[in-house]
Amino acid sequence: MDRLNSALRRVPTWVVYLAGVLPFLWLAWNTVQGNLGPDPVKAVEHRLGELGLQLLLASLAVTPLRRVGLNLLRYRRALGLLTFGYVALHLTAWVWLDMGLRWSEVTADLWKRPYIILGMVGFVVLLPLAATSSNAAIRRIGPVAWRRLHRLAYVAVIAGVAHLLLLVKVWTLSELTYVAIAILLLGVRLWPATRPQSRAAA
Amino acid sequence: MRFRNDLTWADVTPRPLWLNRRVMLAGAGALLATPALATPALARIEAAKSAFSTTDAPNSLEDITTYNNFYEFGTGKEDPATYAGGLTTDPWSIVIDGLVDKPGTYDLADVMKDQPLEERIYRFRCVEAWSMIVPWIGFEMAGLLNRVGVQPGAKFVAFETLVRPEEMPGQSSPFIEWPYREGLRLDEAMHPLTILATGLYGEPMPKQNGAPIRLVVPWKYGFKSIKSIVKISLVAEMPKTTWNMLQPGEYGFYSNVNPTVDHPRWSQASERRIGSGLFGGRQDTLMFNGYEEQVASLYAGQDLAADY
Numbered sequence: 001m002d003r004l005n006s007a008l009r010r011v012p013t014w015v016v017y018l019a020g021v022l023p024f025l026w027l028a029w030n031t032v033q034g035n036l037g038p039d040p041v042k043a044v045e046h047r048l049g050e051l052g053l054q055l056l057l058a059s060l061a062v063t064p065l066r067r068v069g070l071n072l073l074r075y076r077r078a079l080g081l082l083t084f085g086y087v088a089l090h091l092t093a094w095v096w097l098d099m100g101l102r103w104s105e106v107t108a109d110l111w112k113r114p115y116i117i118l119g120m121v122g123f124v125v126l127l128p129l130a131a132t133s134s135n136a137a138i139r140r141i142g143p144v145a146w147r148r149l150h151r152l153a154y155v156a157v158i159a160g161v162a163h164l165l166l167l168v169k170v171w172t173l174s175e176l177t178y179v180a181i182a183i184l185l186l187g188v189r190l191w192p193a194t195r196p197q198s199r200a201a202a
Numbered sequence: 203m204r205f206r207n208d209l210t211w212a213d214v215t216p217r218p219l220w221l222n223r224r225v226m227l228a229g230a231g232a233l234l235a236t237p238a239l240a241t242p243a244l245a246r247i248e249a250a251k252s253a254f255s256t257t258d259a260p261n262s263l264e265d266i267t268t269y270n271n272f273y274e275f276g277t278g279k280e281d282p283a284t285y286a287g288g289l290t291t292d293p294w295s296i297v298i299d300g301l302v303d304k305p306g307t308y309d310l311a312d313v314m315k316d317q318p319l320e321e322r323i324y325r326f327r328c329v330e331a332w333s334m335i336v337p338w339i340g341f342e343m344a345g346l347l348n349r350v351g352v353q354p355g356a357k358f359v360a361f362e363t364l365v366r367p368e369e370m371p372g373q374s375s376p377f378i379e380w381p382y383r384e385g386l387r388l389d390e391a392m393h394p395l396t397i398l399a400t401g402l403y404g405e406p407m408p409k410q411n412g413a414p415i416r417l418v419v420p421w422k423y424g425f426k427s428i429k430s431i432v433k434i435s436l437v438a439e440m441p442k443t444t445w446n447m448l449q450p451g452e453y454g455f456y457s458n459v460n461p462t463v464d465h466p467r468w469s470q471a472s473e474r475r476i477g478s479g480l481f482g483g484r485q486d487t488l489m490f491n492g493y494e495e496q497v498a499s500l501y502a503g504q505d506l507a508a509d510y
Contacts, residue, residue, distance in 0.1 A: 031480065037280065038261075038269035039332065040480045098474070100483025105469055115467060166467060169330070170377045170448070172277055 001069040008072065016075045020082035023051055024089070045093040049119075052086035053160050053178060055079055060157055060185045067188070077133055080153070084130040087123050087160075094119075115166035122159035125152040154189075157182050246404040247319060249339045254395055255323035256492070260403075261334040265477045267408045271328070272429055273378060274363065274370040275410065281372065282410035289369050289430070291414040300360075300435040303351025310414055314400065316349075317341035321404075322397055322418070327459045327491045329423035329445075333473045338418050340399030344392045352388065352436055359391040360384075360441035361417060362433035378444060384428035385441035385455065386419065389500055395420055395493060398431075421493040423457045454510035458501070459491035463510050 027047050030036055036043040059079035062072045099106050109116040129150055132138070138146045161182045168175055260266075272282035294310040323337045347359070363382040367373040373380050390396060399418045400407055407413040412429025419426050425445050435441070445453035452466050461471045472484040490497050501509070 038265040038476050039279065039474075041474060041482070042332075044480070097480060100472075100474075102472065102484055105471060105484075109469060112464075113468060170273075170277060172375070172377070 005069075005071045009074075013075060013078050016078040017082070020055065020078065020085075023047075024086070041093075041097045045090065045098050048086050048090035048093055049164075052083055052090050053157075053164065055083040055086060056153070056157050056160060057178070057181055057185060059083055060153060060182075064185060064188045081130060081133055084126045087126055091119070091123050115163050118159045118166065119163040122156045122163060125155045125159070129153060129156075154186060157186070247339050247401045247406065249319040249321040249401070249404075252320045252322050254496075255321065255337075256325055256335060258323070258325070258335045260323055260337045261477045263403050265334060266336055266402065267410055269334075269476055270411060271330075271424070272372075272410060272412065273375075274372045274380075274382065274430070276372045277375075285371050286409035286413075289366075289409045289413065291409060291430075294414050294432075296415070296431060297433045298350050298435075299433070300437050301353040301356035302436050303353060305350070313346060313398075313415065314341070317345045317398075319400070320397075322399075322420075324395075324418060324420040325488075325491050325493075326420065326424055326427075327473060327487065329425055329453070329457065329465065329470075331468060331470060331473045331487075332476050333487075334476045336418075337403055338397065338399040339401035339404070340397035340418060342394055343396040343398055343417070344394065346398060346434075347392060347436075355438050356436035357388055358437050358440055359386050359388060360433075360435040360437050361386075361428045361431050362435075363428055364430045364432045377448075379447060381432075382428060382444045383442055383447075384417065384426055385443050386417075386426075387440075387500075388436075390419065390497075393497060393500065395496055421459055421490040421497045423459060425453070426457050456501075456506075456509050458497075458506065458510075459487060460489060460506055460510070461487040462489075463507050 027044060031040055031044060034040075059076050062076045062079070065072055095101065095106055099109075110120060111117075129152055132141060132146060132149060141149065161178055164175055164178060165171065268283045269279045270282055271277075271279065272286065275282045275285040292310075295307050296310070296313055297307050299305045319339055319341055321337055321339050323335060325333060326336050327333045343359075361384045363380075364370070365373060365381045367380075386396070397418050398415055399412075400415050402408070402411065407416065412427075412431075415431055416429040417427045417431065426443075440455055443453075443455055445457075446455055459470070464470050470487055473487045474484055475482060488494070
């Protein structure tokens with residue numbers, strides 16, 4: 001594990017940003033090539049939301065993985081910002097491509113539709129997280145308050161998964177897998193933390 | 203010695219490939235300027251035009267055959283096209299029972315006997331707020347019901363789809379209690395817009411679209427138009443229907459297209475027309491999917507918000 005960690009330390013963070021942007025480029029390419037089937041709108045919208053949720057779960061996996069000794073902390077900011085990027089694009093795809101900029105229907109949905117409201121809650125709570133992602137912001141807020149603020153990621157993942165569950169017609173293995181992973185990642189946080197260092201010392 | 207089939211699904215040409223071959227054939231046909239080569243080698247079904255057809259341009263055959271719901275083959279829109287190839291549609295028979303003069307098990311050819319085929323280019327509106335234009339070929343449901351003789355006590359028609367999990371991989375999913383069930387009130391079933399469709403675009407019904415015979419009720423959400431029918435029962439009581447059994451608060455027995463009655467989770471005021479591309483936007487959903495003039499009288503006096 002130590003060797004893995006030291007090997008990972010040599011991977012610069014821009015590699016994570018690049019890897020995170022590749023699915024977007026692939027999606028854009030397939031859109032331009034007309035490879036998305038008869039309904040490119042839903043395909044784009046769903047893929048962006050799916051990537052947002054997957055990256056959010058990935059960023060929430062960093063802390064539990066640290067507990068078992070795998071240190072990915074320096075990539076968490078990249079994962080978080082990529083999450084925000086995909087969720088923002090997903091929202092844009094909904095308003096523009098799916099709703100066709102019918103603002104009256106968009107605002108009606110924002111009042112009436114629980115899955116839309118939950119999706120918007122997920123996006124809104126990511127805003128302060130993205131805005132406070134820089135080192136300067138962490139210094140300005142102070143690490144304790146920053147950590148507390150960034151627990152909003154838990155709200156985001158609950159909102160995101162609930163948004164998914166409410167929008168599909170039937171729950172299949174894929175939706176239930178997201179639920180299980182989200183419960184697992186939030187659940188392990190309720191266990192008292194055992195620091196890997198102290199275990200190594202014992 | 204009995205015939206043994208040692209072919210597997212691996213031997214079947216994937217659909218995109220044979221579609222490509224068709225494109226090549228069509229291209230070759232155009233090159234030679236011989237229309238006979240350009241059309242697929244399938245016998246085109248003769249069907250009369252109908253005054254009920256819309257003048258809107260139909261969706262492409264590819265849209266219609268690669269994007270639809272048919273949960274017997276999976277919940278994805280592409281699943282029917284991917285997995286329906288193994289469905290055996292010949293022989294096919296339909297059990298017609300209940301309050302009818304001539305109950306029995308009818309062979310498909312017998313069901314279709316003497317029923318005049320028409321091309322009906324209908325709007326198709328899914329409850330998920332997307333829509334298409336489909337050039338169905340079929341005959342009026344009323345023709346069949348009149349032939350088998352509806353008895354006075356019958357008030358509803360119940361339909362069932364084939365259950366054959368070995369050919370319908372989606373039926374291994376426990377989310378739906380198979381068979382898929384649908385139903386109509388007798389006056390809805392007898393309405394001239396209601397057809398049993400056996401083809402589209404001049405060809406026999408593609409397997410993924412409900413071969414060999416399916417219902418099409420154009421003023422109702424698409425899930426009412428049950429596919430691959432094996433049973434038709436004339437009954438006195440309102441029959442159980444699949445989506446209503448799953449989510450009674452979301453999917454009513456009637457499920458008429460109605461822009462003023464929302465699905466509890468999403469609006470039905472507008473729809474996206476499949477095939478209009480990435481920036482196609484939305485269009486307003488029409489009352490009874492644009493068939494208000496023909497069918498509104500069926501629901502005179504009914505509160506359509508209560509009878510959703």
